[in-house]
Amino acid sequence: MDQQELLRQVLGQTRSSESARRKNEEPPPAEKQPPEGAKLLPLPEPELLPDTQVNFLELIELRTTQRKYSGESLTSKELSYLLWCTQGVKMAMPNGGSRRNVPSAGARHAFETYLFVQRVEGLPAGFYRFLAFEHALLPLQELSATTDAREDFLSSFHSRPVVENSAVTFVWVAEPERMLYPYGARGIRYLYLDAGHVCENFYLAAESMRLGACALGAFEDEQLGTALGLDQANGEFAIYGAAVGKL
Ligand SMILES: Cc1cc2nc3c(=O)[nH]c(=O)nc-3n(C[C@H](O)[C@H](O)[C@H](O)COP(=O)(O)O)c2cc1C
Numbered sequence: 390m391d392q393q394e395l396l397r398q399v400l401g402q403t404r405s406s407e408s409a410r411r412k413n414e415e416p417p418p419a420e421k422q423p424p425e426g427a428k429l430l431p432l433p434e435p436e437l438l439p440d441t442q443v444n445f446l447e448l449i450e451l452r453t454t455q456r457k458y459s460g461e462s463l464t465s466k467e468l469s470y471l472l473w474c475t476q477g478v479k480m481a482m483p484n485g486g487s488r489r490n491v492p493s494a495g496a497r498h499a500f501e502t503y504l505f506v507q508r509v510e511g512l513p514a515g516f517y518r519f520l521a522f523e524h525a526l527l528p529l530q531e532l533s534a535t536t537d538a539r540e541d542f543l544s545s546f547h548s549r550p551v552v553e554n555s556a557v558t559f560v561w562v563a564e565p566e567r568m569l570y571p572y573g574a575r576g577i578r579y580l581y582l583d584a585g586h587v588c589e590n591f592y593l594a595a596e597s598m599r600l601g602a603c604a605l606g607a608f609e610d611e612q613l614g615t616a617l618g619l620d621q622a623n624g625e626f627a628i629y630g631a632a633v634g635k636l
Pocket residue numbers: 452453454455456547548551603604605606607608
């Protein structure tokens with residue numbers, strides 16, 4: 390199939406906003422629930438960062454992709470600030486929506502944030518999931534005991550050296566049902582649009598703290614999904630990522 394035809398098909402198949410909501414179905418939950426009794430790690434309040442005065446235009450103009458980071462660790466407050474700026478919840482809404490620090494079509498916010506942590510003060514290296522409503526981390530897997538998981542994760546990125554070198558790599562995982570509930574097939578487009586907003590806030594928040602950041606869109610979908618333990622059979626997929634580290 391040529392690319393023009395492919396584009397026509399994709400746009401055609403995602404045109405309709407025929408939705409489950411119109412059929413009076415129950416909305417999917419606003420957050421992927423942690424396992425019963427899971428121990429959550431609370432994150433420090435992000436309010437006091439950055440501790441430098443930020444000039445907005447300067448921030449926009451200085452933002453650039455950085456692919457090399459020093460071996461210095463991020464503080465847990467810097468991590469907390471990045472999470473707050475990219476997915477922080479300001480208000481829960483009925484029907485599984487929420488108001489957050491990024492815009493989202495219909496306030497659906499159909500992402501979960503997965504973290505590959507290598508260097509954050511006070512946080513063991515490992516995989517975590519951010520619980521946006523609790524502003525806390527759910528530990529998934531420590532890295533020391535799981536060399537295979539680390540390797541599987543790293544090798545799923547085409548820019549492996551960036552990820553390997555990062556203090557933390559964020560992966561935004563789409564929960565399509567949350568977006569498709571009101572918008573049907575058109576919601577697929579909104580997932581990608583929403584992901585762009587999230588990553589731009591990531592870049593700007595990183596720049597405001599003089600951290601280096603790199604967006605990550607080139608990866609092996611299924612391999613990354615497997616490394617993160619995603620429920621791929623039910624539609625969960627990694628949509629976008631970003632690495633961060635001290636310069
Ligand atoms: C959607 C998207 C995907 C990207 N994926 C990668 C990636 O996989 N690896 C990488 O090194 N950079 C990636 N980048 C960073 C771009 O290469 C970078 O933004 C571009 O070269 C422009 O440079 P600037 O960000 O410094 O303005 C991505 C950027 C975007 C917006």
